[in-house]
Amino acid sequence: MKILKSLNEVQKEAVVYNSGPHIIVAGAGSGKTKVLTHKIAYIIEEGIEPSSILALTFTNKAANEMKERILGLIGSSKAKQIWMGTFHSIFSRILRTEAPKLGYRSNFSIYDKEDSVSLVSNMLEEFNMTNDNLNPSHVQHKISQQKNKMIYPEEFAKNYIQNIFDKKVAYLYPFYNKRLFENNSMDFDDLLLKPIELLNSDSKLLAKYRSQFKYILVDEFQDTNHAQYELLKLLVHGKTKICVVGDDAQSIYGWRGADIKNMLDFEKDFEKAKIFRLEQNYRSTKNILLAADSIIKNNSEQINKTLWTSNEDGEPVTLIKSSDEKDEAFLIAKQIKQEIATKKLSLNDIAIFYRINIQSRAIEEALRREKLPYKIVGGTEFYQRKEVKDLIAYLRILINQNDEESLLRIMNYPQRGIGNTSIVKMIAFARKHNLSLFQTMSRIFEVIEVKERIQKNVKQFKILLDKYVELKDKLSISELISALVDDLGVLKMYKEEGTSESMQRYENVLELLASIRQFEKDNSKIKLEDFLGDVSLMAGVDMMDTKDNSLTMMTIHSSKGLEFPVVFITGCEEDIFPLHRKFDTDSIVDEERRLFYVAITRAEKKVYVTYARSRYRFGEVAYQSRSRFIDELDENVVEELNGPYGKRSGRKKKSFYDELYQHGYDYDFSQEQRSLRVGSRVTHDVFGMGKIIAITGAGDMQKVTVAFEHDVTKTLLSKFANLKIV
């Protein structure tokens, strides 16, 4: 059979296996995704209906690629009928049909993080809690964490309150859910929670989906959260075939609720689960695997796995040292030119990874200067930009008039003389009369607190919206948005402003129009509702264009599942990678280490690791020390490209002089500064462990602000503080 031909023995076994739940646990590049792909193709060839297969991937892009591969394998367009996508997109699709059973309408909006945060923010204002010192985004994050652990408001309030912050969150949490519901909207977590509620409460529906999905396959299983796992447990029953694949060493979304425990529990929860282990890596050179292994073995908790390759030894990992982030970027550009010149590589073969998006700035600049074309994957995503979101908000309100967040966004965009005071009055009226804000606009003349002149503005706005509600079924999406953009005059507005930001916005609006036209071309007869759903669930990598010839830049998180011949891992310095704040626990550093492992294992032939001795952070120079991960790399597979201070020493503990070198020569080595600098870890006799977050003054008057454990921050005179460096 053709489908099995390009597989090794274990892979074949796993593809063909059909006697019950199975999990494929294997290291990077061992062909997990490949097995999953071939398995699906195999099942279809066996005569199983594609529409009875549910295949869950981590990104939409991965889903599309998998579909294409399957198409190539079975040569039939049947692949289109597979239920394939991310958990979020699949279950939002199911909710479009089933949500009415929960009291939502099927045109519900999907709130992304920003929408959710702004909902929280508006709630704080409405509840007069703006003085409570609550950061809306922290509140939202906390709520989201509970939701994806399936901890409901009552339970949270009862069992999980540890401090005053939790208490306030517990107060807000039920109202937050209520508001979402009233807005006929769901946040990302609801897209998983609501299906769980539905399937738990409606046995007929459960039966329907259980018989619908005869095969369930999950890629990147190590990064599923509790809600996702619960969904799987619900859907899988006696006859369902379930196959999951994952690598615990690549779990990098713990902060988003993902739990490796799911992998360990699988055997327990799914009876007679069979484990397959793939041990041959087909992606990388021996040296790269050695380097990756030397990193990951520093993590204590791991599922034991072997990984070997018959590929060549290849080149060592090359370390590039630089003085600051500009220098780093320049050296990367220089090295890329050399790679291309000497190795017949194309730009597409090279990727530059970073820990945090901000790092891309300096690199972009250097690449532009050196005339190296690049693309940024993810980052401040296109659909996240303000002007784009504003226009999308118009579309959303046309579909779902209860979507108050969207309505608030556009109420005064572009400016039409409806200010905050009037909006507050309108909301009060809406709450009092149990109306939506949208309905309130129809009765604006009853809201006597709003000035007459402004009532007229509201009326005008309402007429505009009504007109487009009317038009939305008559025009295509692109015609609709073009007409709207014209009507609103935003293009003209940006042009007249004439600043460089405005021009950027102008461009972005044009790009939005173009992208909608493209979207229409790719998905004929698509409905506005579906377009909006897709847009909210679009991941950064989903937009990645692999056709054009350019370098790829992205965060390591976005690089998951991808592979490139040459990989640059940049900013390998303490406090960047591992990026940690104040007091990180081992488990957080372990996740950073897994992230580093993911980064290395994306590479086929060559890894560069770069770091800088200083970089601008928050507008001031911060002196960096190189990442512990660099020291963890197996010396035998590492070379230094430009160590101006001699060869890397194998010493684990740095000497005082090394420390000096680390921090550069343009540094004042006076006693107190050497010892105390921003970022230094210190201990205090009374307060214990801490980290310096600011230093002011000098000499006897020098003050240091230290963040101690348990959220205690103190500003002390260094003369008396007697801080000891650790």
Add this chain to the structure above:
DNA sequence: GTCGTTCCAATTTTT
């Protein structure tokens, strides 16, 4: 209600 100025947190990572 709008515009300009000042002030402050942000640089985690994203479905």
Add this chain to the structure above:
DNA sequence: TTGGAACGAC
């Protein structure tokens, strides 16, 4: 350093 929120003047 930057962008958004907050504040005050008109």
